Amino acid sequence: xxxxxxGEYSVAELMVTVLASQLHDDEVAIMxxxxxxxxxxCRLAQLTHAPNFSYIAGGTCSVNPYxxxxxxxxxxxxxxxxxxxxxxxxxxxxxGRGDVFDIFFAGGIQIDAYGNCxxxxxxxxxxxxxxxxxxxxxxxxxxxxxxxxxxxxxxxRTFVExxxxxxxxxxxxxxxxWEQAKLxxxxxxxxxxxxxxxxxxxxxxxxxxxxxxxxVTAEQVQEATGFQLEVEExxxxxxxxxxxxxEILRAMDPxxxxx
Amino acid sequence: MGASKxxxxxxxxxxxxxxxxxxxxxxxxxxxxxxxxxxxTIRQGKRVKTxxxxxxxxxxxxxxxxxxxxxxxxxxxVGFEHLGLAPNFRRQAExxxxxxxxxxxxxxxxxxxxxxxxxxxxxxxxxxxxxDIPKVNTRSYTFVDxxxxxxxxxxxxxxxxxxxxxxxxxxxxxxxxVLLGAQFLDRLMAxxxxxxxxxxxxxxxxxxxxxxxxxxxIPAFLVDAVVEVRGGCHPxxxxxxxxxxxxxxxxxxxxxxxxxxxxxxLTQYVHQTTENAYQQSMAERISAxxxxxx
Numbered sequence: 001x002x003x004x005x006x007g008e009y010s011v012a013e014l015m016v017t018v019l020a021s022q023l024h025d026d027e028v029a030i031m032x033x034x035x036x037x038x039x040x041x042c043r044l045a046q047l048t049h050a051p052n053f054s055y056i057a058g059g060t061c062s063v064n065p066y067x068x069x070x071x072x073x074x075x076x077x078x079x080x081x082x083x084x085x086x087x088x089x090x091x092x093x094x095x096g097r098g099d100v101f102d103i104f105f106a107g108g109i110q111i112d113a114y115g116n117c118x119x120x121x122x123x124x125x126x127x128x129x130x131x132x133x134x135x136x137x138x139x140x141x142x143x144x145x146x147x148x149x150x151x152x153x154x155x156x157r158t159f160v161e162x163x164x165x166x167x168x169x170x171x172x173x174x175x176x177x178w179e180q181a182k183l184x185x186x187x188x189x190x191x192x193x194x195x196x197x198x199x200x201x202x203x204x205x206x207x208x209x210x211x212x213x214x215x216v217t218a219e220q221v222q223e224a225t226g227f228q229l230e231v232e233e234x235x236x237x238x239x240x241x242x243x244x245x246x247e248i249l250r251a252m253d254p255x256x257x258x259x
Numbered sequence: 260m261g262a263s264k265x266x267x268x269x270x271x272x273x274x275x276x277x278x279x280x281x282x283x284x285x286x287x288x289x290x291x292x293x294x295x296x297x298x299x300t301i302r303q304g305k306r307v308k309t310x311x312x313x314x315x316x317x318x319x320x321x322x323x324x325x326x327x328x329x330x331x332x333x334x335x336x337v338g339f340e341h342l343g344l345a346p347n348f349r350r351q352a353e354x355x356x357x358x359x360x361x362x363x364x365x366x367x368x369x370x371x372x373x374x375x376x377x378x379x380x381x382x383x384x385x386x387x388x389x390x391d392i393p394k395v396n397t398r399s400y401t402f403v404d405x406x407x408x409x410x411x412x413x414x415x416x417x418x419x420x421x422x423x424x425x426x427x428x429x430x431x432x433x434x435x436x437v438l439l440g441a442q443f444l445d446r447l448m449a450x451x452x453x454x455x456x457x458x459x460x461x462x463x464x465x466x467x468x469x470x471x472x473x474x475x476x477i478p479a480f481l482v483d484a485v486v487e488v489r490g491g492c493h494p495x496x497x498x499x500x501x502x503x504x505x506x507x508x509x510x511x512x513x514x515x516x517x518x519x520x521x522x523x524x525l526t527q528y529v530h531q532t533t534e535n536a537y538q539q540s541m542a543e544r545i546s547a548x549x550x551x552x553x
Contacts, residue, residue, distance in 0.1 A: 033288070033315065034340040059287045059315060060441040072341040075288040075315070077440045077498040077550060088287075088314075088443055092368040096384035119336075120361065125395050131352035133338030133345065135392060136314050137364040142386030167363075169389040183386050 009241045011194045012037060012258040013249055014213060015150060017241040018192050020044040022103075022148055029055040029103035030091065030144075032136050035074050036257045037150055038105035040249060043067045047248050061086050067252040095140045098184045102145035106138060106188075110163045111149060113206045113227045114178075115170025115188030117141070118163035125165055138168030142181075146189040154193035156226035159207075171205035178205060196221045197238055201230055211238040261433030264485045268299040268534050271456050271484040276305050276422050283311040283420040283452060284319040286495060287443040288340050289503040292319040293424040293458040295491035298529045298537065301326040309333060311420055313444045314364035318495050318508070319424075321345040324357060325521040326529075331358035333399065333418070335367055342508055346515035361396045363387065366415045368444060370399065373417035374451035380414045388413040423452035426492055427476060428499055430457055431465040434482025435475050440498020442476055449477045456484045458491045460500050490538050490545040501548040504541075 009017075019041035023029065027050070031038045035058055042055035046064065057065050058074025062082035071078050094100040108117030109132045119135045121128035141147050147170070151158060170188045171178045178187070191198040191207060199210045208230035209218055218231045241249075249258060266274070276282070282300075286292035297319055300307075310329045312320050315336040323329050324337075325347035337348040351357040362370075365387060373381040382403065387393070393400035393413060403414045425445050427436035434457050438445060449455045455477065462485065468475060491497070494507040514520035528537065 033336070033338070036341075059313075059443055062441075073289050073503070074340065075290045075441060075443070077290070077496060077502070080440060080498075085441065087446075088441070089368050089372070089447055092365050096365060098384065098386075120392070125361070125391070127355075128353055130344070131349045134315075134334055134336035134361070135363050135390065136336045139363045139387045139390040139392060140365060140384075142389050143384060166389070166391045169386070172389065181389060183389070185386065 009246055010259050011213070013241055013246060014238065015192050015194065016040045016044060016249060016258060017245050018197055018238060019148060019150060020048070022190055023050055023053050025050040025052045027053055027102035028100060029105065030095070030101050031055070031105035032058055033074050034072060035105060036070055036072050039065070039067060040070055040252065040258060043252060044245060044248055048245065056086070056091060059088055061088050061091050069255055070253045070257055072257055095137065095143065098143035104141055104144040104147050106141055106147050106149050106168050107151045108163070108168060109158065110160050111151065111158060111191065112160050112163045112170070114172060114174055115147065115149060115191065115200060115207065116163045116166050116172065117149065117168035117170065118165045120165040120167045122164050135167035141168045141170070141185060143184045146186045149188055149191040151193055154195045154224045156224065159225040159227065161227040171200065174205050195224060206230065209235055211236045213238045214240065261479045263432035264434050264482060265432050265462065266484050266486060268295050268486045268488060269303070271486050272296065272299045272303050272305065275454050275456055275483050276300060279306050279308040281309040281421045282307045283423045283448050284316070285313060285423065285425040285443065285445040285448055286319055286492070287313045288315045288317050289508070290496045291426045291443065291445070291498060292317060292492055292495035293426040294318060294493060294495060295488040295534050296424040296456055296458050296486065297322055299534060301328065301525065301529050304328070306330070311418060312337060314367050317345065318511070321347045324348050324351055325515060326525055329357060331360060333360040333362055335362045335364050339508060339512060342505065343512055346512060347521060360399055361392050362399055363390065363392050366399060367418070368447065370415045370418035371444060371447040371451045373415065374419040375447060378417055380416055383413045383415055385412065418451055420448070420452040422454045422456065423448045424456050424458065425449055425477065426458045426497065428459065428497060429461050429463050430459045430485055431468050431479070432462055432485060433465065433479035434485045435465065435468045435479040436477040436482065437468060437474055438476040438498070446476050449481050454483045455481050456486065457482050458486045458488055460489055460491065460497055462487050488534060488538065490541055493541050493545055499550060501545050501550065504544055504548060507544070
């Protein structure tokens, strides 16, 4: 991953600092497969502005892993360098209870205008191209405080008007269906990509550009997106990582997963 | 104290895995996959009618599928995490070569719990019905009326595999098993399955296990056979013992891009080698991947 020319940070590190800024003291977050980016964000938040924030890392279900070091696999043994760990079945129980977890980090091979995610199939489910890996815990997006979506792929194949297969509920088909469903969860709050951050228009529940990363224009974001994005001009620039944040991230990431 | 159930991998598969079984394989993602038992299943050409993975299957499912032995799969994920999609699962899914019972993690967890506890079905938390998964898998999911409120709720069928392959780091000869790292859903799998074949890194005296009785993950009376294979999870990891072999996994993913490459991999690493020979050839690599805990 290339280091941004403007300052000494990579795009992934910028995404980590943006995600960290969304995490607050006393909240609890969960995340799944290949989740180095949100794990780094959670640990960074703990080490800076949110010391009482907690997080559960993937299938190992370690609680507050120390990230010594940050690892790419969500079931890695090294994640047990942590405060403690809980059985996976207990995490599924708490996800079902629905009032334990404030944040669920999500993603997909498709993400649509209403923040619905798809990890199962592009095309029809019977005849997929490609067949995705599967949904794991993503249907629980319906029962979590708020959803933070992240992806390293910002292109029109990933960002589509409507997912071909809904495996992680966002705002469903928009305001009417969302209101009717009366889901326990608050729905998607933010989307972070290598190009920008996006939030959701509270009236239409559609994705809109919130900030563009340094050197990226709103036009480039629209070109990389398979549906019409709302943009409020002038569009703000994503806040840059601080030297302190980068120092903390480099210390937990000797293998350079974020570089 | 129970009698020894220690057998070779080939005897365990020959004696406890019927042809056309409902099999579940433990481990999750790139970790604790009971690969020695899976390679032996492929050597013996045992067909699997139904394969159930943990919430996240990987090499444990993809290799069996690549060997052409799996008729249908109950899963919520088969892939290789940051290394990529599962080549054989993907190809067979796209070509219609395997019947998929699409699931999510909550159903696999609660379904195993129902199977373990004799529950005829299990209601699932509200909200899960908003994914498309229950629509395409009506064998595992249906709707029932909540008898207390009258509300329509999603429900799942119990999961009761005939055989479970579980990897534990240590056990005694009778099968009192200790998972030294994460347990994933392996304990629930053992509780829900009719037969359990345990693959372990090391067999220890019962006295060592009973020093920490609450640390035992699976009691011996649930276990039918104990197979000791050091490095038996390779190329996946065995928590507390060794990490996954990324180079070997990438070799597999590259080869498995097409069917002739899968055949080549299976010939080299499964059919033309015994498990002992495989372990000998990999010993140096596995040793280099060992966790050096201070």
